[in-house]
Amino acid sequence: MNIQHxxxxxxxxxxxxxxxxxxxxxxxxQKIAITSRKPQTTxxxxxxxxxxxxxxxxxxxxxxxxxxxxxxxxxMVNIAERTIKEVDVVLWLVEPTNYIGAGEQHIIEQLKKVAxxxxxxxxxxxxxxxxxxxxxxDTYRKEMDFAEIVPVSALKKENADELIKCIMKYMPYGPAxxxxxxxxxxxxxxxxxxxxxxxxxxxxxxxxPHGIAVTIEKMKWRGRIVDIDATIICERDSHKGIIIGKQxxxxxxxxxxxxxxxxxxxxxxxxxxxxxxxxxxxxDSDFLLKNFGYNxxxxx
Numbered sequence: 001m002n003i004q005h006x007x008x009x010x011x012x013x014x015x016x017x018x019x020x021x022x023x024x025x026x027x028x029x030q031k032i033a034i035t036s037r038k039p040q041t042t043x044x045x046x047x048x049x050x051x052x053x054x055x056x057x058x059x060x061x062x063x064x065x066x067x068x069x070x071x072x073x074x075x076m077v078n079i080a081e082r083t084i085k086e087v088d089v090v091l092w093l094v095e096p097t098n099y100i101g102a103g104e105q106h107i108i109e110q111l112k113k114v115a116x117x118x119x120x121x122x123x124x125x126x127x128x129x130x131x132x133x134x135x136x137x138d139t140y141r142k143e144m145d146f147a148e149i150v151p152v153s154a155l156k157k158e159n160a161d162e163l164i165k166c167i168m169k170y171m172p173y174g175p176a177x178x179x180x181x182x183x184x185x186x187x188x189x190x191x192x193x194x195x196x197x198x199x200x201x202x203x204x205x206x207x208x209p210h211g212i213a214v215t216i217e218k219m220k221w222r223g224r225i226v227d228i229d230a231t232i233i234c235e236r237d238s239h240k241g242i243i244i245g246k247q248x249x250x251x252x253x254x255x256x257x258x259x260x261x262x263x264x265x266x267x268x269x270x271x272x273x274x275x276x277x278x279x280x281x282x283x284d285s286d287f288l289l290k291n292f293g294y295n296x297x298x299x300x
Contacts, residue, residue, distance in 0.1 A: 006055030008171035011083045012121075014093035015103045019123045023093060023154035024048055024059050027164065028183055048184045049177075050164065056176040057167055060087060084110065089147070089170040090118045091163075096128045096136045096151075100143060108143050117147035117170050121163065126153040189216045192262055196230055196274070199257040203250065204243065211235040211283065212243070217275075225269045228262070232276045235283070243276050251276065 012020040028048045050057045060083055084090050092111065094104065111118050120140055125133060137149055148166045152159040184191070193214040200212055211234055218229040232254075234240055244251045251274050259272045 005173070005176065006168055006171035007058075007174045007176050008056075008088035009058045009060060009086070010089045010091055010167050010170075011060040011087045012091045012093055013084060013107065015107070018093045018095055019154045020093050023091075023121070023123060023152065026154050026157050026160055027059065049182050051176065051178070051180045051182075052164075054168055055171055056178065056180075057164070057171060058177055084116060085114050087116060088172060089167055090114075090116050091121050091167070092118055093121045093123050094140065095124055096122050096133065098135055098139045100139065112144060118144070119148045119150060119163075119166055119170075120146040122149070122151040123154050125151045125158065126156045188266070189219055191265065192216055192219065192228060193230065195261045195265070196232070196254065196258040196272075199254045199261075200232060200243065203253055203257070211239060213282065221268075225271060226266060227271045227273075229273045229275070232274060233279050233282060234276065235278070235280055237278055240276050240278050 012024055014020055028050050048059045050059065090111065092107065100108075122133070122136055122140075128136075133151055137151070140146070141149065147170065150159060150163045150166055152163055154160075193216050197212065197214045200214070204212075213233040215231050215233065216228065217231055218227065220227045232243055232251075234243055242250065243254075245253070255272050255274045259270050262272065263270045
């Protein structure tokens with residue numbers, strides 16, 4: 001790419017569950033970040049890449065900004081708050097509402113501390129009447145000065161092109177960071193682990209999901225087949241029983257659902273074996289957090 005192209009970084013921030021990962025997947029046209037209806041699904045910064053004739057946007061999807069309850073929570077919030085200082089533009093994702101709660105106020109305080117331009121993205125517009133939008137825009141406009149305000153539906157891919165145009169305005173001129181075929185900097189193993197975790201999040205009971213991690217023990221190709229051994233880590237023996245299910249039924253469902261996504265991504269046949277291990281209170285252990293791919297020291 002020549003120097004007249006634009007190239008820069010955009011981060012998506014917002015409270016847990018506003019649709020950040022769904023929007024990012026929608027903008028780049030491929031599923032990389034996992035999604036679920038449960039908050040705090042995303043735990044690491046995930047970089048995905050959008051490339052067009054005009055330039056390149058590297059999206060940094062961060063964990064939701066929330067009140068931390070353990071070391072994993074601290075780590076997630078530190079990542080999100082540090083990222084907004086390091087990018088060219090911040091996309092703040094909110095839901096269409098006239099009520100700005102304490103969580104949103106906390107984010108506004110963080111955004112006012114940085115010089116980075118902020119695009120307010122009002123998501124889930126498919127859930128409200130068009131005429132109500134002006135009121136929602138007005139509510140947020142009174143809180144701070146936004147570079148742009150763009151209403152979208154990440155789920156229905158409404159206004160995605162308009163949002164890309166707005167983001168490109170704030171990208172500096174310069175060569176691309178990645179070649180045009182790259183869609184993520186995530187290692188394959190990490191994406192596979194996240195896909196398994198997503199299926200577990202969707203299928204398991206409310207009290208378990210935050211307490212699980214997934215590690216890939218083996219990923220080995222045999223021609224057009226890949227053998228994957230993965231372990232689901234949980235915090236309690238009672239959780240292990242729920243994850244395995246009656247005669248292994250729940251573990252089988254998680255595996256079957258995850259295998260489809262992994263096969264689509266890797267474009268080959270997948271032989272997936274799942275195991276479950278208990279590591280008590282791993283979310284408060286620096287050693288185990290690092291072992292499972294979250295390094296708190298990196299963001300202190």
